[in-house]
Amino acid sequence: MNQVHIVPIVLAGGSGTRLWPLSRQLYPKQFLSFADKHTLLQQAVLRLEGLRIPEADTRPGCTVGNEEHRFLLRDQLREIRQSGWKILLEPAGRNTAPALTLAALHAVDETGGDPILVATPADHAIGDADAFASALHGAILAAADGSIVLVGIRPSRPETGFGYIRCEGGGPVHRVGSFEEKPDFATAEKFLAHGGYFWNGGIFVVRASVWLRALATFRPDIADASRAAWAARTTDDGFVRPDKDLFAAIPSESVDYAVIEKCPAQPSAGFALKMVALESDWSDLGAWDAVWQIGGKDPQGNVAHGDVAMEDSRDSLVYATSRLVSTIGLDHIVIVETPDAVLVADRAHTQDVKRIVQQLGDQGREEGNVPRLVHRPWGWYDRIDGGPRFQVKRIMVAPKRSLSLQMHHHRAEHWIVVSGTAEVTCGDTTxxxxxxxxxxxPLGQVHRLSNPGAIPLEIIEVQSGSYLGEDDIVRLQDSYGRH
Known part of the structure; x- marks a missing residue:
């Protein structure tokens, strides 16, 4: 084939509620690391950044994520020295079809041509990077001819938690015959024995023009609304934002339901749907049982993370983050400990963790969405203690960063420096x-905290007052565009 442009795309808008309490709405699973020094997002980016296809020119990629996570996205890309990636921000969640469409429109603008999009989720674990690159190579060659290509995962067990792709024909590139919803166990066993069924991993390789044409064919409402939101986009501080109101009008739909599953059902539309197989360990980490599946196990089949002591326990996962967790005589159990919440579940029921998150939301509790340690563009804060009229926080400010110039109507603050150097503005005094x-x-005083040094600044903040909520912040000046 003639040389083509490739634009890697990482779809990073998920919420990861089934990995609660470690994953929260404000810090979902793609920003966490499991059995690797890099987070899942960083692993996804590095896998795509490492693509070297002789027939193609790989351009800087883009990630599509939630507006609330913009600083997490930027910081994690900078940590792996991929600041050249563009960050496209969704003002609200609209599923993967609009997200891929934004990325396609961006890729066309960036290349001035018809690039091949290589789109992957941000929150999957893939064991063999070479096998992944080989599968993508085959998918790119097939997509260059105008096909929509999926990367299917060869199943290693009768799994009931995934959708399946049924393939037809031999060779490295298969024709997709149909899609099967999540099966019961007996049906999954039949799929595994048949050999022609693959897990649907949500990895898509397609020319930008083919995707845009297919979406316009099957879901013109999504196509038109996405184009309108993209045309009215703004760019600031490295972030690309589609118009908020126009984006909110886009119907929410997945890539699979909007386009992919319609292709074999409507062959007259003229879109060839193919698949290449990924021969590697793979997991979408959709629940804590999947984390146990990929973890390093002791002779009793246990996976332990953090400060853990286990006795007479088997086939269990214990994930401790802030204290010692011990078990005696437990089998097939998941325990996840965080500073503000503990989950105990049978491994067979970890898909139902999202019900706990829903229950917490219905009760108006913030533990379902907000972790105790909250990341901010300047660093983080950890809510150590609190009670009526007081709250204690441990605050870290990264080098050369500062909080907003602000004031509070209902609280005063005491600051004690633990390490580093603090530059404090309080009224007219610095x-x-x-x-x-x-x-x-004092209450009502305009103030700012900055770190002028080269090492992290840590302080203890003691708040006192009649109301201590985060919404009692009046920002007068902010380096990060917050209000």
Whole structure:
């Protein structure tokens, strides 16, 4: 084939509720790491960034994510030195079909041509990077001729939690015959014995023009609304934002339901749907049982993370983040400990964790969405303790960063420097504080905390007042575009 352009795309808009309490709405699973030094998002980017296809020119990629996660996206890309990736921000969740469409329109604008899109989820674990690259190579060659190509995962067990792709014909590139919804166990066993069924991993390889034409054919409402939101986009501080109101009008739909599953059902539309097989360990980490599946196991089949002591326990996962967790005489159990919530579940029921998250939401509790340690563009804060009229936080400010210039109507604050150097603005006064020094911010006073140094700044903040919510922040000036 003639040389083509490839644009890698990572779809990073998921919420990961079934990995609660480690994964929360404000810090979902794609930003977490499991059995690897890199987060799932970083692994996805690095796998695509490492693509070297002789027949193709790989361009800088893009990731599509939630507006709320913009600083997490940027910081995690910078950590792996991929700041050249563009970040497309969704003002609201509209599923993967609009997300892929934004990426396709971006790729056309960036290349000025008809690039091949290689789109993967941000939250999957893939064991063999070479096998993944080989599968993508075959998919890219097939997509260059105008096919829509899926990467299917050869099943290693009768799995009931995934959808399946039924393939026809031999060779490295298969024709897709149909799609099967999540089966019961007996049907999954038949799929595994048949050999022509593959797990649907949500990995798509397609020319931008083919995707846009297919979407316009099957779902013109999504196509037109996505184009309108993209045409009215804005760009600031490296973020690309489609118009908020126009984006909200886009129907929510997945790539599979909007286009992919319609192709074999409507052959007269003229879209060739093919699949290449990924011969590798793979998991979508859709529940804690999947984390157990990929984890390193002891002779009793247990997977332990953190400070864990287990006795007479088998085939269990214990994930501790802040304290010692011990088990005695437990089998087939999942325990996940975080500073503000603990999950205990049978491994067979971990798909139902989302019901707990829903229950917490119905009760108006924030533990379902917000972790105790909250990331901010300047660093993070950890809510250590609290009660009526007081709250204690541990705050880290990254080097050369600062909080907004702000004031509070209902609380005063005491700051004690634990390590590093703090530059404190309080009214008309600016001062430098170092380890063991402290200051007081009266209620209603305009103030700012900055880190002028080269190492992280850590302080303890004690808040006191009649109301201590995060919405009692009046930002007068902010480096990150927040209001």
């Amino acid at each position: 001062m430098l504080l170092t380890e063991n020094q402290s200051t007081y911010i």
